Amino acid sequence: MNIPYLYDAGVLIAIDNDDRRMWARHSLALEDGRDIHIPSVVVSQAWRDSRRQVRLGKFLAGCHVVPVGLETAKTAGVLCGKAGTSDIVDAAVATMAANLGTIIWTSDPNDIRTLIDAQDIKPAPVIRTV
Numbered sequence: 001m002n003i004p005y006l007y008d009a010g011v012l013i014a015i016d017n018d019d020r021r022m023w024a025r026h027s028l029a030l031e032d033g034r035d036i037h038i039p040s041v042v043v044s045q046a047w048r049d050s051r052r053q054v055r056l057g058k059f060l061a062g063c064h065v066v067p068v069g070l071e072t073a074k075t076a077g078v079l080c081g082k083a084g085t086s087d088i089v090d091a092a093v094a095t096m097a098a099n100l101g102t103i104i105w106t107s108d109p110n111d112i113r114t115l116i117d118a119q120d121i122k123p124a125p126v127i128r129t130v
Helices: 009-016 020-031 040-046 054-061 070-083 088-100 109-119
Strands: 005-007 036-039 064-066 103-106 127-129
Touching: 005 088, 009 020, 009 040, 009 054, 009 103, 020 036, 036 040, 036 088, 040 064, 040 088, 070 088, 070 109, 088 103, 088 109, 103 109, 109 127
Parallel strands: 005 036, 005 103, 036 064, 103 127
Antiparallel strands: none
16 A cells, blocks of 8 residues: 655645656656645645746646645644644645645655644654655
């Protein structure tokens, strides 16, 4: 059984910048049959110009872009309050990772760790750095 991955905006930015290591990690994940999840608000954080981001658009087509619904949005807001943070997108990433049982790939491991710790989930989601 492969644990799914959940990507934050740092992954999308790395892909958009043609980061070879991130492309290799992603390709291996797909070869292993892993599901790849990306919260829709993460796409908003990284998307700027359809004409320039063709590579990123193709990349996203192979991922599950997950809408942030009302319950996830409320849970992420409460989580920000508990963790004493204000980045609602990171809180949505942490919330979805906990709900989906994913490994989180992020460029902000310290921020994500703070949010994961505030959830007090055992076992906590694994965090990997881009």
